[in-house]
Amino acid sequence: MGGLQKFEQRLEALISGAFARAFRSAVQPVEIAAALQRECDNNAQILSRDRRMVPNVFHVELAQTDLDRLAPYDSTISEELASQVQLHATQQSYVFPGPITVTFEPADDLTTGRFRIRSEAQARVTGSASQTQVRRARALLEVNGTRHPLQPPGLVIGRGTEADVRINDPGISRRHLEFTVVPTRSPDGSREEVRIEVRDLGSTNGILVNGQRTQHAVVGDGSEVRVGNTTMTVRVVEENVDV
Numbered sequence: 001m002g003g004l005q006k007f008e009q010r011l012e013a014l015i016s017g018a019f020a021r022a023f024r025s026a027v028q029p030v031e032i033a034a035a036l037q038r039e040c041d042n043n044a045q046i047l048s049r050d051r052r053m054v055p056n057v058f059h060v061e062l063a064q065t066d067l068d069r070l071a072p073y074d075s076t077i078s079e080e081l082a083s084q085v086q087l088h089a090t091q092q093s094y095v096f097p098g099p100i101t102v103t104f105e106p107a108d109d110l111t112t113g114r115f116r117i118r119s120e121a122q123a124r125v126t127g128s129a130s131q132t133q134v135r136r137a138r139a140l141l142e143v144n145g146t147r148h149p150l151q152p153p154g155l156v157i158g159r160g161t162e163a164d165v166r167i168n169d170p171g172i173s174r175r176h177l178e179f180t181v182v183p184t185r186s187p188d189g190s191r192e193e194v195r196i197e198v199r200d201l202g203s204t205n206g207i208l209v210n211g212q213r214t215q216h217a218v219v220g221d222g223s224e225v226r227v228g229n230t231t232m233t234v235r236v237v238e239e240n241v242d243v
Contacts (some may be wrong), residue, residue: 003091007033008085027066027115029077036081036102037088039119044094046171049067054089056096061107062115070104078102092140098124098144098166113170121229123169139181139194142234143167149236150196154180158201171228179219195206196234198225 040054047053058081082100089096110116125146127172135142137149148155148165155164160174168205182195196211199216200207208226211218219225221236 003084003087004033007080010080017151020169026225027062027070027113029081032060032117033081033183034113035117036085039117040085040088040092040094042090043120043121043159044121045093045170046076052092053097053121053170054094054098056098056120057120057122058085058100058102059118060102060104060115061110061118062104063110063112064108065112066115067104067106072238074104077114078104087202093240096111097121097170110231121169123167123228123230125165125167127165138192138237139196140237141165142233143230147235148178150181150194152181152183152194154178157232167230168228171205172230173201173205175201176203177201177225179205193225194236196220196236202226 022221035060039058044052044054078101081102085100085102088094106116107116122144123186125143127146127148129149133148133149133151134147137151139146139150141150141155141164144167156175156178157163157165157172158175158177159167159169159172163175178199178201180199182197183194184195185191186193196219197216198207198209198219200214205228206215208214209219210224211226221234223234225232225234
């Protein structure tokens with residue numbers, strides 16, 4: 001029995017006949033599972049002779065009618081689809097940069113029974129800062145849904161364990177770049193500010209700041225720094241301070 005047949009049988013056992021009735025004339029989850037496997041195959045990036053990286057974040061776009069039919073079962077189906085993608089990846093020797101997620105979204109241009117998939121490789125990000133440090137920070141670095149305080153003297157970003165913020169992206173060097181944070185005051189002296197600079201630490205693939213390749217740059221609120229397949233966004237929290 002093929003993997004997709006087993007997948008379909010697992011869903012039937014989990015959701016019972018109500019699922020089959022709801023999806024009789026709509027998008028079939030087994031079709032989505034097959035499309036997710038093709039999405040991995042079509043987007044595999046060679047890391048080495050025996051390792052290929054594939055996307056780990058999948059957005060399944062559906063017509064609103066299909067989305068409504070799926071709504072009572074979406075969490076169960078998402079989990080089963082993620083498991084099916086993991087099984088396919090194991091069979092093909094694929095690796096993921098982070099956890100697998102499958103979400104469902106509406107698309108106004110799709111009709112009932114049609115769907116499409118968007119995917120991306122979103123690296124796992126880890127840091128050592130506490131939630132209290134994040135809340136109190138005057139500036140933050142947002143990376144793949146995580147937030148990290150930008151505090152003096154700064155942060156080293158990389159793939160290695162010696163980095164302050166570690167990103168599991170094969171396009172990132174072990175010590176890729178450094179954010180330097182220096183406390184300052186506003187020109188009129190009314191509030192504390194920070195000056196933030198970013199510097200390439202001799203990485204293999206370099207850095208892009210707001211789309212421009214550079215070795216060093218001053219960054220501010222909303223600045224985007226791209227390394228490998230990962231985009232980081234600087235956020236500055238303004239706060240008036242009495243003097």
